[in-house]
Amino acid sequence: MHLGALFIASHVLTTGSVRETARRFQLSPSTVSTAIHNLEIELAIKLTERTSGELVMLLASGRVLEGLEPITAAIGEVGQVSGHDSVAAAEVYEAWASRIPIKIVTMERFLEVADQGSINRAARRLRLGQPQLSLQLANLEKFFGHRLFERQAQGSVLTEEGRRAYQIFMGISQAWNDLKSSADERYRRTARSLRIGSIIPTGSESWVARCLGVLVSEWNARRNNNAISLVSMTADDLREALKNGRIDVAILDSVFGLENFRHRELLQTDMVVIAPPNSIETSVADLVAGHAICMPSPRTGLGHAAMAFSDARTPNRRLRSQDITAADSLPVIVDLVANHGYVSFLGRVSAMPIANKVRIVDLDVRVPMSYHVAFNHRKAAADACAVIIDAAARITSQPVA
Incomplete structure (x- = not known):
């Protein structure tokens, strides 16, 4: 992520408007939308959605906006160091801030060089070529308009402006890592979750609903490491979701396209x-x-x-x-x-x-007619299929009251 994109995203989450942000910062709406989209990808969370043409802020946007506050404040400090005062000319400052090209990864590499006191040592630790790292530092210095390091025989030492940049970048890095740690935890929860999709049941009494009920009950009783997540969709959507990896198991009343997946017959x-x-x-x-x-x-x-x-x-x-x-x-x-x-x-x-x-x-x-269960490569998916098949056999063999 660029600092400029984070500044743009913060303003959208504050105002609730892509177009207002685009007008204020003299950017195209697509540029503003891309900033929000990239932030959602980085944090693995949905922040906004469109309803009847209006942008709606989702619940998570408030927490993310709060997490961005230290970063937007630090951007103001970057402006002071680089000669763009946020107080003297707000409109000029905002237009500049929304276009800051500095990437967070570049700031973290700057911090590594400062901590190591040597471009060569930092390059080895980062597994980068020394010329590549030197070029990124030179671009940072060009952006700030100041030398950030003094190159000495024993290594690289921060200048006065470099020490100030170090403090600013350290604050941004810590705030970003706090935001990302929440995203990483959400990803781990999602990765552990076993996502089961089914054709839409006729009702709570249907064999599909009862099979899923048995699955959840037995799965949790066995204290499996993977949590169960259930969703019902049309057959077309189920096949597409299984293909794209959005679900792990699909209960289908269709044989169309099953040759593309691992599958077993549930019942006839x-x-x-x-x-x-x-x-x-x-x-x-x-x-x-x-x-x-x-x-x-x-x-x-x-x-x-x-x-x-x-x-x-x-x-x-x-x-x-x-x-x-x-x-x-x-x-x-x-x-x-x-x-x-x-x-x-x-x-x-x-x-x-x-x-x-x-x-x-x-x-x-x-x-x-035949019903099938299709599944992906995960062992947990195959285990869930076995439970579903056994439940279907038991449920459909029972007399209906």
Whole structure:
């Protein structure tokens, strides 16, 4: 991070506005946004988000702003040493401060040279080439407009301006390390966490929700080192999250793209129709022809099979293109069927726990469905899969009350 970027980010967190900061510092909004984004990356924490076009400060931004205060104060001292007084001309000072090119890593290398009393010794400790380190120190001196070291036969000794710079840089380094230590702890917590993603359950009674409940209970009872973190997403989002490493395990009702991951079959079942509890049609063809349909997303294995089945069985159904709704939310589908006269399709294992809310009607032909658990290379992910598979076998073999 540059000192200028930290100065910009501090002002954004204070004012809550990228555009106001850009106008005040005579910068482009993209430059200001990049400063905030880079700070979020460095600290491994989200500080802002956009809602309805407005920038919203998240809870963590207050703590980070407090942690930046010693750094912004030290930037004022840098200005005094380099001839940019923050009191005499505030607008000129702010424009200068927002463009300070000094990197924190460069300051820490300056501190190392001062502590070692030798550029050569510092370069060896930092595993840098001596010419590279000398060039960085020369650029610092050019920025300050003063010599910071006196080169002597026995090494490098700080000048009066160098001693002042040392005190300033030491304060900045300590404040930055305090901010970074919190980020490092957050990273360690995240790295230890085992992130489990699942298709969105039909409800708390569903086999998916119950499997996850068993997983959490047994996992914690075993006092595993990895904490469990749960999230429910659509099948497309689950595959993308697993691919990008945002989750470690995914419970999927789709076989699309599973060849790209390690995976195991959770269970097999048949597809059934779920219909309104007061519906009277006895055949699937009549149900599909006489009711609006809310279909699971065709991007899932269930939705793809259901769409193909309904199209093949009722080629002349009324308003075909107008009253078929695709939804990624199973609770919404169940509500539409139970309370609004729709019909839909589910795997039998998902339909049985909600048999008191909907009618379950068998298809006239068997359409097999399978559910899978996909996982990454982590041993903890494979261990969690074993628990989920065992829980699914136990739960789906139990009779429904």
